[in-house]
Amino acid sequence: MAVLIDLVLLSMLAITALRVIFLKDLFAVVMLFGIYSLLSALIFVNLDAVDVAFTEAAVGAGISTVLMLSTLALTGRTEKENKRSSVLPLLVVIATGAALIYGTLDMPPFGAADNPIHQHVAPRYIEESPKEVGLPNLVTSVLASYRGFDTFGETVVVFSAMVGVLSLLGAARRRENSDDAAVIVAGFKGHKVLRVVAKLIIPLIILFALYVQFHGDFGPGGGFQAGVIAAAAFILYALVFSLSHAMQVVSPKFLQLLASLGVLLYASVGIYSMLKGGHFLDYNKLAADPLVGQHFGILIIELGVGIAVFAVMLSIFYAFAHQVERSTIK
Amino acid sequence: MSYVLDYYNYWVVVFLMMAGFYTVISANNLVKKIVGLNIFQTSVFMLYITMGKVSDGTAPILAEGVTQYSNPLPHVLILTAIVVGVATTAVGLSLIVRIKRAYGTVEENEFENKDDAI
Structure with a gap:
C-alpha cells in the first residue's frame, strides 16, 4: 500500500513540476510551487521522514510562498514571451538526464535493508544513542x-x-x-x-x-x-x-x-x-x-x-x- | 515490475532535477529561475530521503516492539538543508528586488545591455 501511495504521489509531483515549466503566469507558478512543496511533504511522511516532512510543509508551503509572492508584488506577475530557442537547453537537459538515469541503474534497490548507506554510522546511531543520549527521537x-x-x-x-x-x-x-x-x-x-x-x-x-x-x-x-x-x-x-x-x-x-x-x-x-x-x-x-x-x-x-x-x-x-x-x- | 519499483523513486528524482535544471537555463524571468532552482533542490532532498528508507521500517523514533527503523542520518541532513534553503532563496529574491530597482526589469535578455544605466 505504501508503495502505491509513493508511486501516485511521485507522479503527481512530476506533473506539477512539468506544469511549472510551461506556465507564464508567475502567480500561478508560485501557487503550484506551494502545492509541490506540500506534495513533497506527503512523500517524506510516506518515506518515514516525519521531521523532514514537518519542516518542508512549514517552510515550502508557508514561508517561501509568502516571500515569492511579495517579490512578485514588486516585480510584476507575468513572464514575458521568450523569443530564444529552447532547443539547446532541451538537448542539454535530455543528455544530462539520460546520463543520470544510466547512473541510477548502479544504485542499490530502493528500500533494501542491506544497502551500503545503512551499514556505516546508522546502526551505531540506532543502537547506541539510547544509552549515549537517551532521547526517543533519533x-x-x-x-x-x-x-x-x-x-x-x-x-x-x-x-x-x-x-x-x-x-x-x-x-x-x-x-x-x-x-x-x-x-x-x-x-x-x-x-x-x-x-x-x-x-x-x-x-x-x-x-x-x-x-x-x-x-x-x-x-x-x-x-x-x-x-x-x-x-x-x-x-x-x-x-x-x-x-x-x-x-x-x-x-x-x-x-x-x-x-x-x-x-x-x-x-x-x-x-x-x-x-x-x-x-x-x-x-x-x-x-x-x-x-x-x-x-x-x-x-x-x-x-x-x-x-x-x-x-x-x-x-x-x-x-x-x-x-x-x-x-x-x- | 519489481525492477521498476526498485528504481522508480530515483527516476522521478532525475526527472524533477532535469525539470528544475531546464527552468533555470531556459527561463528569462529571474523569479522563475528561482522556482526552478527550488525544484532542483527539492529533488536532491527526495534523493536523500529515498536512500534513507528501509522497507518495513518505521520513522526513527524509538518505540517498543519496533526492530527496523529507517536511517535517521539523511533526515538530519535534509531537515537543516530545507531551512538553509529557504534562507538562501530569500537572499536570491532580495537580489532580484534590487535588480528590478536598478534596471527596471527582471527579464534576463532585457538588462543584458544596460550596464551603463546604474
Missing part, C-alpha cells in the same frame, strides 16, 4: 548531539542569510504615523471572516510551535520546525492586520537582537562545556550525570536554534513586506 539526537557542530554551522548560515537580506533590502523600520499606509497594504482589512478566524487560530499556532519546540526530543519536531511555525503565526498576523500592527508587537530591532541571541545561546553551550573541561559542545560535561548533561545541552541548543530561526524568518519577511509597502505608497 533525528533530534543526531541533529543536536552527534552532529552538533554541523547544526551550529547551519544556524550561523541562516543568520548570515538574514544579514544578507537586510543589507540588500534595508532593515524595515517602524513608523509612528503609518495608519494610511497600513490601510492601503492590508487588503484583508475589510474581510471580517478572515480577521475573526485569524484571531482564533494565531494563538493556537503559537501554542503548537511551543509544543513542537519542547516535545521535539520525544516526537517529530525541534527548533527548526518550531521557529518556522512561530514565524508563520506572526506573518499571518501581519498579512491580516497590517505590517505596522505586527511591528508594534515584535519590532524589527528586537528581532535582530533575538537572532543574535539564538546563535549566541547555541555557542555559549559550547563555550560552557569547554570551561567545564570538555570539548566544544560536549554535553556530557554539563551535569554530573552524562545523560542529564545531554538532555540539558539538547534542550538549550534547540531553544537557541528555535529563537534564531524564528527571528531570521520573521525579519526576512519584514524586509520584503516593507519594500512592498513602500512601493504601494509611492
Whole structure:
C-alpha cells in the first residue's frame, strides 16, 4: 500500500513540476510551487521522514510562498514571451538526464535493508544513542548531539542569510504615523471572516510551535520546525492586520537582537562545556550525570536554534513586506 | 515490475532535477529561475530521503516492539538543508528586488545591455 501511495504521489509531483515549466503566469507558478512543496511533504511522511516532512510543509508551503509572492508584488506577475530557442537547453537537459538515469541503474534497490548507506554510522546511531543520549527521537539526537557542530554551522548560515537580506533590502523600520499606509497594504482589512478566524487560530499556532519546540526530543519536531511555525503565526498576523500592527508587537530591532541571541545561546553551550573541561559542545560535561548533561545541552541548543530561526524568518519577511509597502505608497 | 519499483523513486528524482535544471537555463524571468532552482533542490532532498528508507521500517523514533527503523542520518541532513534553503532563496529574491530597482526589469535578455544605466 505504501508503495502505491509513493508511486501516485511521485507522479503527481512530476506533473506539477512539468506544469511549472510551461506556465507564464508567475502567480500561478508560485501557487503550484506551494502545492509541490506540500506534495513533497506527503512523500517524506510516506518515506518515514516525519521531521523532514514537518519542516518542508512549514517552510515550502508557508514561508517561501509568502516571500515569492511579495517579490512578485514588486516585480510584476507575468513572464514575458521568450523569443530564444529552447532547443539547446532541451538537448542539454535530455543528455544530462539520460546520463543520470544510466547512473541510477548502479544504485542499490530502493528500500533494501542491506544497502551500503545503512551499514556505516546508522546502526551505531540506532543502537547506541539510547544509552549515549537517551532521547526517543533519533533525528533530534543526531541533529543536536552527534552532529552538533554541523547544526551550529547551519544556524550561523541562516543568520548570515538574514544579514544578507537586510543589507540588500534595508532593515524595515517602524513608523509612528503609518495608519494610511497600513490601510492601503492590508487588503484583508475589510474581510471580517478572515480577521475573526485569524484571531482564533494565531494563538493556537503559537501554542503548537511551543509544543513542537519542547516535545521535539520525544516526537517529530525541534527548533527548526518550531521557529518556522512561530514565524508563520506572526506573518499571518501581519498579512491580516497590517505590517505596522505586527511591528508594534515584535519590532524589527528586537528581532535582530533575538537572532543574535539564538546563535549566541547555541555557542555559549559550547563555550560552557569547554570551561567545564570538555570539548566544544560536549554535553556530557554539563551535569554530573552524562545523560542529564545531554538532555540539558539538547534542550538549550534547540531553544537557541528555535529563537534564531524564528527571528531570521520573521525579519526576512519584514524586509520584503516593507519594500512592498513602500512601493504601494509611492 | 519489481525492477521498476526498485528504481522508480530515483527516476522521478532525475526527472524533477532535469525539470528544475531546464527552468533555470531556459527561463528569462529571474523569479522563475528561482522556482526552478527550488525544484532542483527539492529533488536532491527526495534523493536523500529515498536512500534513507528501509522497507518495513518505521520513522526513527524509538518505540517498543519496533526492530527496523529507517536511517535517521539523511533526515538530519535534509531537515537543516530545507531551512538553509529557504534562507538562501530569500537572499536570491532580495537580489532580484534590487535588480528590478536598478534596471527596471527582471527579464534576463532585457538588462543584458544596460550596464551603463546604474
